[in-house]
Amino acid sequence: MNHKRIQRCALRWYAKNGRDLPWRNTGDPFAILVSEVMLQQTQVARVIPKYDAFLRRFPTPHALAKADLRDVLSAWSGLGYNRRAKHLWQTARSIVARQSGRMPSDPAALRALPGIGRYTAGALASFAFGRQEPAVDTNVRRVIARAVLGRADASEKEVWAAARDVLPKEAATWNHALMDIGALYCRATPNCLKCPLRPACAFRARSAGAKNTLQERASTKHRVSRAQAGAYEGSRRQHRGRAIRALTTAPSLGLLQLGPQVKEGFGKSDLPWLLDLLSDLERDGLVALNRRKTRAALP
Numbered sequence: 081m082n083h084k085r086i087q088r089c090a091l092r093w094y095a096k097n098g099r100d101l102p103w104r105n106t107g108d109p110f111a112i113l114v115s116e117v118m119l120q121q122t123q124v125a126r127v128i129p130k131y132d133a134f135l136r137r138f139p140t141p142h143a144l145a146k147a148d149l150r151d152v153l154s155a156w157s158g159l160g161y162n163r164r165a166k167h168l169w170q171t172a173r174s175i176v177a178r179q180s181g182r183m184p185s186d187p188a189a190l191r192a193l194p195g196i197g198r199y200t201a202g203a204l205a206s207f208a209f210g211r212q213e214p215a216v217d218t219n220v221r222r223v224i225a226r227a228v229l230g231r232a233d234a235s236e237k238e239v240w241a242a243a244r245d246v247l248p249k250e251a252a253t254w255n256h257a258l259m260d261i262g263a264l265y266c267r268a269t270p271n272c273l274k275c276p277l278r279p280a281c282a283f284r285a286r287s288a289g290a291k292n293t294l295q296e297r298a299s300t301k302h303r304v305s306r307a308q309a310g311a312y313e314g315s316r317r318q319h320r321g322r323a324i325r326a327l328t329t330a331p332s333l334g335l336l337q338l339g340p341q342v343k344e345g346f347g348k349s350d351l352p353w354l355l356d357l358l359s360d361l362e363r364d365g366l367v368a369l370n371r372r373k374t375r376a377a378l379p
């Protein structure tokens with residue numbers, strides 16, 4: 081195992097080339113929590129302006145906890161996956177109710193908060209509290225699997241164990257470095273020629289003779305993700321987002337008023353479809369339907 085070498089390559093590269101992102105310049109655990117939740121399914125470039133605006137509106141767990149869910153969803157608009165906003169709001173309420181507004185630093189206590197999984201707990205513990213914890217997101221997963229284990233198909237369990245083994249004492253800097261290397265070089269199609277881990281990477285060393293297979297697999301993955309991006313247009317996810325956005329603008333809306341804001345060319349025959357969509361959102365706690373199911377509102 082050449083852990084030291086991998087660590088040296090990553091940390092040296094990061095010192096000169098790490099991405100300067102707003103949430104990396106703060107030690108405020110709540111601001112870091114907001115960034116982590118936003119980044120879960122949204123790209124960095126879209127998160128940056130929303131992150132600043134959200135924190136201006138809700139600068140502390142107390143401010144977020146006492147806000148109406150309607151205002152939180154409105155501030156979240158444009159980021160998608162509204163369930164994350166609701167989880168963040170519930171997390172703030174839980175931090176205020178159980179921890180007097182102070183975020184815990186222990187990963188197990190962080191994971192007990194709503195919507196905080198293993199990755200987010202590790203990220204918060206290392207970035208906000210300087211704890212020696214790994215944080216394995218999708219990007220880091222690829223880097224650890226390839227560079228440390230030498231296999232792109234390593235299991236979740238193997239990757240987390242390797243992430244803990246290779247973790248240096250500068251855990252926060254290391255986690256940031258791996259996130260950047262995963263985002264910039266060790267992507268679905270890895271750019272090994274320019275990657276700073278190249279001299280130490282186990283996968284690179286092993287796969288030198290199997291390059292074509294890797295490129296082939298990677299480009300298939302690429303095609304799939306392009307197709308997925310195109311599939312957003314007209315998808316249920318898009319319609320769910322539109323419904324929430326429309327409902328942030330009025331106390332409640334009749335289904336015939338709401339429908340055209342959700343689906344182009346909406347007609348009466350689309351009412352069962354709309355009701356099904358809204359019932360889904362209701363099950364997720366994002367929408368409330370009145371008793372006769374003729375009007376919808378935010379809860």
Ligand code: SF4
Binds near residue numbers: 281
């Ligand atoms: S050398 Fe290639 S496989 Fe190894 S970490 Fe860098 S991009 Fe990934």
